[in-house]
Amino acid sequence: MNLKQFYKLLFFIALIPLLSSCFEVIEEISIKNDGTGDVVLTINLSQSKTKVASVMLLDSVQGYKVPSKQKIQQELNEAVAYLKKSEGIANVKSTSDFNNYIATVSFSFKDVSNINNITKNILARQKIKATNTSPYLYNKASKTFSRKYQAIGNAKTAFNKLKAKDKSVFNGATYTSIYRFESAVTSSSNPASNVSKSKKAVMLKSSITDLINGKVNVSNTIQLSK
Amino acid sequence: MKKILIAIFLFLSFNVTRAQDLVKKIPLNAFTVATIKGDNVFKLMFVKDFNESFLGRKLLTETSKSLDQNFTSIEDFGINVEKNMYYFNQLSDSITYNCFLIPIKDARKFESLIQNKEKKFTQQGDIRTMVLPDSTSIIKWNNDMLYFVAGSINSSFFSDSTKSARYGIKEIRFQNNYDDVAIADSSVVVSDTVYTTTAEPMVEVAAPPIIEKARVQKKASPGKTSKKRSIKKKTGKKKAVKPKKVTWTQNVEFEMEADPSEEVVDSTATAKVNIDAQYDTYQQERAEQDAKKKRLALVWMTAQADQIFNGNYQSIENNKSYAASLDDKAIAELWISSLQDAYNIIAPGFGTYGKAGLMKGYGSLNAKLFMDNKSFRISTGLELSQEQADSYKKILNRKLNKKFLKYVNSEKALGFMSYSIDTKAYLEEFPKLLKQTYGSFMGAKMDEEMDLGADLISLLLDEEAVSKVIKGDALFVINGLNTKEVTYTAYEYDDDYKQKEVTKTKNEVLPDFLFMFSSDDTRLINKLIKYGINKNFVTAEGNIYKLMEKKSPIDVYLQIKDGIVFFGNSLTEMQGIQNNQYGSYKLNKMHKQLLSKNNFSFLFNAKNLVGKVPASEMGGDETAKKFNSTLEKMGNVYMKSNPIKGKLVSADISAEIPNGHENALKYLFSLIENAAK
DSSP, X not given: OOHHHHHHHHHHHTTOOSSOOOOEEEEEEXXXXXXXXXXXXXXXXXXXXXXXXXXXXXXEETTEEOOOHHHHHHHHHHHHHHHHHSTTEEXXXXXXXXXXXXXXXXXXXXXXXXXXXXXXXXXXXXXXXXXXXXXXXXXXXXXXXXXXXXXXXXXXXXXXXXXXXHHGGGTTXXXXXXXXXSSOEEEEOOTTXXXXXXXXXXEEXXXXXXXXXXXXOOOEEEEEOO | OHHHHHHHHHHHHHOOOXXXXXXXXXXXXXXXXXEEEHHHHHHHSOHHHHHHSHHHHHHHXXXXXXXXXXXXXXXXXXXXXXXEEEEEEEEOSSEEXXXXXXXXXXXXXXXXXXXXXXXXXXXXXXXXXXXXTTSSEEEEEOSSEEEEEEEEXXXXXXXXXXXXXXXXXXXXXXXXXHHHHHHHHHHHHHHHHHHHHOOXXXXXXXXXXXXXTOSTGGGSSTTTHHHHHHHHHHHTHHHHHHHHHHHHHHHHHHOTTSOOSHHHHHTTTTOOOOHHHHHHHHHHHHHHHHHHHHHHHHHHHXXXXXXXXXXXXXXXXXXXXXXXXXXXXXXXXXXXXXXXXXXXXXXXXGGGGGOTTTTTTOOOEEEEEEEOSSEEEEEEEEEOOHHHHHHHHHHTOOOOOGGGGGGOOTTTOOEEEEEEOOHHHHHHHHHHHHHHHHHHHHOGGGHHHHHHHHHHHHHHOOHHHHHHHOOSEEEEEEEEXXXXXXXXXXXXXXXXXXXXXXXXXXXXXXXXEEEEEEOSOOHHHHHHHHHHHHTTSEEEETTEEEEOOSSOSSOEEEEEETTEEEEESOHHHHHHHHTTOOTTOOOOXXXXXXXXXXXXXXXXXXGGGTTTSOGGGGTSHHHHHHHHHHHHTOOEEEEEEEEEETTEEEEEEEEEOOTTOSOHHHHHHHHHHHHHO
């Protein structure tokens, strides 16, 4: 999960009411052999839509201000505008469905390193000093795709500072990452990951709480057939 | 200081004999009085039980440790646990006294608590006095009582230069202290002489501030005024000021901006203001002034404490409002003499909105805590002005529609809330109340406008007609939970992990609510429904109407029957009402009384919620288990308003204790014990 998603997530917490709620964050990256590709980020709160809809009727919940539909749309538009300006990024699109509470952002990149730059810039903008930016790397020659992930220390501390009531918002929330390739996958280093039947995709699913707390590591090195 | 307060409070909490009650020692002008009734507390729990409880053990071991002694019972503290303990405060424009009065059983035991280390006390007759190290508080005791007073100077008083000069104190402000310093200098001389040249005890020099209505201070220093005068003459306040003033004016003539120290005066032309040096001087002067304030506070406190022990004054018992607020059965009581005054005191902190007079008409406030074999109860009361009380009596002259009662199912209801007011009286009285409460907030100039506004409201509204449409009684009840199937969007992945959007269903638990109000004239509401249908806001299903609100996560239905307008989210329930199939519920006696006898009531029945919410809705089994076990331990929690008695409006909050516990206090201790495990 990159930081952009993390902030989006934090942003959405405000929407989520008491106790439970199931929501999912999905990150899909498709990479062609030449290193170009597409990203689709999805946040799906549909399973908690009754609660979200209830909360949207309120001004604030558990001390968090509830953003209006307009405000969410505006944030989304800003994210799109920002992405459009980013180097190596094109075809930026976003969708938002306020009946089911699903939002997506998608774009194409020239090289996976472009995504890393976005994360870096966001970090800089938020004035967060972090060395780990969960970078993606694709080596065209060796045909290896890798992602280095380290739980963000700040996120864990911030999360542990939350009240138990607020923390429980994350119970049942999941993070899914899917990487798709043109060539077949020969190996995937993360034992928690699954390779699809077609051998051309790798999926990793984990709970968001485990991710924040660093119990789960989503680092992976994927070797493609040459 | 804080620690001592806490320690004293702890003593207060658990210790009280039957000799003279210390209330007689509380002056008539006390602003707040809080009481812990030791006799009532220890009726619920033996001292021995307390010593063995978690809190008791903790208190005893901690004190034993910190004082390096071995305490086995709270009675070892020398305090009389079976008598009332009091806290009170006294306010004046210049100082606030926070005071504790604690009954003593064995003074020697108490002394052994505090004497230890370097702490020493002085003794005069049987009265012992100890000034605490930081001089902000005094402890004074004899064989019957202990008195603790902490005084805090009101900084706002001393920012008034004319007032503070009287005491030789000057408000020092950084960057603005060029001229202040000179004045302060002059006052310093005065006050210093006052303090240093007299061999008399300080008390006699600086008379304590006069607290309004106080008889205490009037008799404070009989026969000592002459001494005071002679001292003043000796020190020659005016003489001291005059020469200094000359130097000050000279300084000003030479160099307005310069620091009025000699050096600067000498080299006015070249003097540069050194900010750092100036700041140091400022800090130093500030510290000096603060020390002076502290000394003054100590002088005042000493006089106040002497008064408590030796003075002859009227006690708070003579205050009718205080006397009326007492209840023999309460285990703790709080009384604040005037909400209006309390507001005025904190009001300056609210800035422009804090204009005095906003709470006009509100008198004393009291709260009482009761614990018995069934429940905890907090009873609060507020005294109104006669005018307000009359208005409220008119407004509250209505009972809840009896027909409402058949729609409450005691066996399933999670909770309810009801209120009943007379709409017509409310509309008539409201402008008056508004004017009284906010009139002074708007300023005297607005009086006419307020009057005009009030008349305008009366003119525009036909109170009678409005009261027919909305009579003023309403009931909101949650008669249980229902599961509802909802759809949501999820994703499935094919062999290539390609995403496929699918629609899934799940069960959600939603409370079934029902809201109703009485209406004698439903024509307007019918018209509104008709309008809604025409505009597609409402759809009709027989006599039941569904509100079409996209934003709402639940369906809301509406119907009018027997002069009652119903809103609810359960179609089955609404149909039941329509077809008269709803009356079979049994309303238990307690619920019935709560609803029918009070103008306002609220109830939460936690037990009816146990196990009703699926774990998946609460974020996992563990949370659900905790949630359910907490609910199981809760009895009914309810609130109700009481009828107005005289000028007093009051309300009660009660929490029942679960079966199997002797009384609420013991239950509370068991909860603490469990929480600590």
